[in-house]
Amino acid sequence: MTALVLLLAIGPMRAAPAVEYHIQRAASPITIDAKLDEPAWRAAAPTSDFVFNWYASGDKEPTEAKLLWDDDNLYVSWRCSDRHISAFERKRHGPVSKDDCVEIFLSPNPAKVRNYYTFEINAIGTMLNRCRTDWWTGPPTWEPEGVEYRTTFHGLARKDESAGDKEWIVELAIPFSNFSRDAAHTPPRDGDEWRLNLTRIGGQTNPQASTWSPIPPPSRSFHTPENFGKVVFLAQAQRRGGARGFVREPAPNPEEAAAGKALYNANCTMCHGLNGEQGDRAPALGARRNYLRRTSADLFDAVKNGIKGTLMPASPLPDADVHKIVTYIRSLRATAADAPAEGNAANGETIFNGKGGCTQCHMLGGRGGLLGPDLTDIAAERKLADLQAALTHPKSIIPRGFRPVHLTTLDGRQIRGVVKNENNFSLQVLGMDGKLHLLLRSELQQLTYEPESLMPSDFDKKLSKDEFQDLLAFLSRQTRRRAQ
Numbered sequence: 417m418t419a420l421v422l423l424l425a426i427g428p429m430r431a432a433p434a435v436e437y438h439i440q441r442a443a444s445p446i447t448i449d450a451k452l453d454e455p456a457w458r459a460a461a462p463t464s465d466f467v468f469n470w471y472a473s474g475d476k477e478p479t480e481a482k483l484l485w486d487d488d489n490l491y492v493s494w495r496c497s498d499r500h501i502s503a504f505e506r507k508r509h510g511p512v513s514k515d516d517c518v519e520i521f522l523s524p525n526p527a528k529v530r531n532y533y534t535f536e537i538n539a540i541g542t543m544l545n546r547c548r549t550d551w552w553t554g555p556p557t558w559e560p561e562g563v564e565y566r567t568t569f570h571g572l573a574r575k576d577e578s579a580g581d582k583e584w585i586v587e588l589a590i591p592f593s594n595f596s597r598d599a600a601h602t603p604p605r606d607g608d609e610w611r612l613n614l615t616r617i618g619g620q621t622n623p624q625a626s627t628w629s630p631i632p633p634p635s636r637s638f639h640t641p642e643n644f645g646k647v648v649f650l651a652q653a654q655r656r657g658g659a660r661g662f663v664r665e666p667a668p669n670p671e672e673a674a675a676g677k678a679l680y681n682a683n684c685t686m687c688h689g690l691n692g693e694q695g696d697r698a699p700a701l702g703a704r705r706n707y708l709r710r711t712s713a714d715l716f717d718a719v720k721n722g723i724k725g726t727l728m729p730a731s732p733l734p735d736a737d738v739h740k741i742v743t744y745i746r747s748l749r750a751t752a753a754d755a756p757a758e759g760n761a762a763n764g765e766t767i768f769n770g771k772g773g774c775t776q777c778h779m780l781g782g783r784g785g786l787l788g789p790d791l792t793d794i795a796a797e798r799k800l801a802d803l804q805a806a807l808t809h810p811k812s813i814i815p816r817g818f819r820p821v822h823l824t825t826l827d828g829r830q831i832r833g834v835v836k837n838e839n840n841f842s843l844q845v846l847g848m849d850g851k852l853h854l855l856l857r858s859e860l861q862q863l864t865y866e867p868e869s870l871m872p873s874d875f876d877k878k879l880s881k882d883e884f885q886d887l888l889a890f891l892s893r894q895t896r897r898r899a900q
């Protein structure tokens with residue numbers, strides 16, 4: 417009996433939120449000016465792409481949304497690609513969703529998703545707010561305190577569609593104090609979860625409705641908090657710097673990447689190679705090179721719409737499948753720095769400099785030996801699995817520039833080292849002594865290429881399990897980005 421009552425009280429099982437986003441603390445101040453040019457915005461990851469839940473026809477114009485926070489505010493930005501921008505509503509709390517409009521609906525208490533607040537803003541900067549909570553007794557609309565926001569066309573009397581329309585931006589700062597009745601903590605604490613949805617709607621030509629968190633049919637309403645996505649506040653500040661053009665995205669989800677791999681291998685290998693390798697008619701998608709397209713949004717665009725003027729065709733696959741393929745391509749490209757190994761990196765550094773003997777052969781940040789490659793940016797160049805393999809398995813082919821030799825000159829000198837350069841007549845050998853020797857083949861008595869690399873491949877045996885893990889944690893954090 418008790419069990420039955422309990423079940424009834426819980427109600428029907430709810431599906432887990434379809435999408436999740438981690439909100440980082442802004443690493444630098446944000447000015448609300450509808451520009452999004454601050455390092456903090458540039459370094460922030462976009463949410464996953466908006467979905468068109470009720471699509472019938474027309475252009476699916478993308479929205480790039482981002483969230484950040486600090487002690488005072490939740491920051492939200494929308495960058496809306498839009499070739500037909502119009503807005504006319506000027507009255508506070510007027511029906512702005514007729515116009516080109518963006519919205520955020522948020523539930524600060526995940527246990528009470530139906531207590532939610534809305535911020536709806538049209539392209540000329542008219543806002544409508546509602547507080548839909550079990551404690552609110554005022555009018556249907558609501559006056560939040562201290563909200564700051566700007567839109568690209570802020571304050572215009574009207575915005576008519578025009579030939580030059582391309583995109584518009586909304587930048588919004590909401591003080592956390594507005595949510596103190598519902599949120600567990602204001603400001604939030606590390607790991608606090610809220611639920612929210614971000615949406616876009618309205619306008620005259622092509623008024624598509626799209627949302628970050630999908631709203632499954634038959635519902636046609638944004639006001640369905642059960643469908644809100646999950647956000648988690650992270651206390652850790654963003655990486656500093658946010659180098660220009662560098663977008664940090666969440667690590668690719670392995671299951672989605674596996675599904676994407678199958679789709680890729682079934683649809684793309686007539687030009688690209690199997691498993692993202694180079695193909696007969698198209699470049700490798702996961703090779704180590706400087707990619708033209710780096711962000712999920714750019715990859716999605718290339719696959720969905722093709723690349724004009726090249727062989728790369730538009731794909732007829734549904735958007736959900738294209739997303740999976742994009743995740744797969746990102747997983748091919750992910751390096752150790754994208755998802756650093758767990759472990760005590762400080763202890764790893766001690767091992768690197770001491771017991772591991774790594775500095776004898778490797779440079780890091782300008783100090784160390786020359787016999788092995790410089791490891792200053794290794795986490796951005798290699799995958800975690802490559803780093804692990806480098807420490808535990810000899811490479812089947814010793815990379816150029818690191819082939820070990822020993823030789824004896826006609827006058828009897830013995831030299832051991834690695835060959836940096838060679839041709840039919842001469843060699844440059846970097847000796848174990850750290851000196852560069854320039855030698856003519858004609859002055860050698862004997863020359864032997866050693867079969868094994870100087871790189872020891874038994875660190876999993878030389879080090880304890882924890883030490884090995886700590887060393888990996890340290891190596892997988894070695895990037896130049898970090899130093900900026």
Ligand code: HEC
Binds near residue numbers: 701729
């Ligand atoms: C008919 C041949 C062909 C097919 C089929 C094809 N591609 Fe391509 N793809 C190309 C060519 C050629 C390029 C290089 C275009 C350029 O020069 O920018 C390219 C470029 C790309 C790029 C951009 C790479 C970068 O770093 O900028 C991506 C991503 C891509 N293809 C993904 C796919 C996916 C995924 C599929 C399958 C759904 C696919 N392609 C099917 C020929 C093809």
Ligand code: HEC
Binds near residue numbers: 787
């Ligand atoms: C006696 C010299 C020597 C020592 C000691 C040494 N290495 Fe190496 N290491 C090399 C050489 C030479 C190479 C390049 C040839 C190869 O990969 O086999 C290399 C390659 C590597 C690579 C692969 C780099 C790449 O570009 O893929 C990593 C990672 C690495 N070493 C890490 C370490 C770490 C960490 C330590 C200490 C625990 C260490 N090495 C100790 C000589 C050394």
